[in-house]
Amino acid sequence: MKKLLLFSLSIFGLLFIFNTSSHAQASSDFKVGGGIIYGSEVEAIGIQAGAKYGFTEEISGAADFAIFFPENYDWWELNANGHYHFLQEDNISVYGLAGLNYATMSFSADLGEFGTASASNSEIGLNLGGGAEFGLDFANLYTELKYILGNADQLALSAGLRFDI
Template sequence: MKTKLTLLLTATLLFFGGTFISSAQTDTRFGAMVAYGTEIENIGIGVNAEFPIMENLTISPGFIYYLPKDEAGIDIKWWELNGNANYYFLNDESFGFYGIAGLNYTNVKIDFDGTGFGGTSMESSDGRFGLNLGAGANFNIGSSITPFAEAKYVIIDGSQLVIGAGIKFNL
């Protein structure tokens, strides 16, 4: 009896595991994006991916590097690393709408060239963890390229709204 139960359980796991793997392989996407952050008030470039884990649910890691900026002799470098879960409320042949919830790590580095203040230079960097909440949409155009747009609010000390758009390549 125990052997039959083990065999049945193994067969069930193989069936569902094979279905999950074949589904995940057809819906995996990698992409590139342009973003704007309201706290840094600058444009960034980024990469992201989508890995299906269940029907209507994907894991979406991403990275955004904001272009360095110089304000009154202070150089600011800012980047963020994201690990999101995207839940698809609507996903048909032409349009996919999803909610975003996840974790964020933001790193800010500031360099101060003190040429006007006695020649003293200073450098400081800080990294913080936060939460992402937002929404996005995929626009299925019938090819292996999928345009998308997202808006998320990063809840962190120095919170910011990040608006982004780009393309994902279906694998």
């Protein structure tokens, strides 16, 4: 899984480095997209899909759904974050984020002749972190690093693409 994460981040990095013809594009207030995410507590990579809406030039809101792929259990989460863009130049935007996280973990095991056993747990946490968005010719490349405070403490690193709608 770590090799897949490193490979994916390398591809996104190369897209940014070699895209020297990027120009600032007319930006829509509403963007949708997805990408990959890695969580330190779940110790697995996952996929993420979400949307972002710009209320003003400095303030935007984002919501996303992420599902991780650990070996022995299921883990998914919903996030709702507010972004404050403190640096915006040409095709680069850097922002801080804060918001809420709802995570669900579930486990199921086959006990043979004794039947099956299952357990699940849900947690609510607080997201704190930051990110950056880079304008490409066809979309915006985003990267985010956030820490989720709560019973399921976790550092999450994500990267992906957002498209104007």
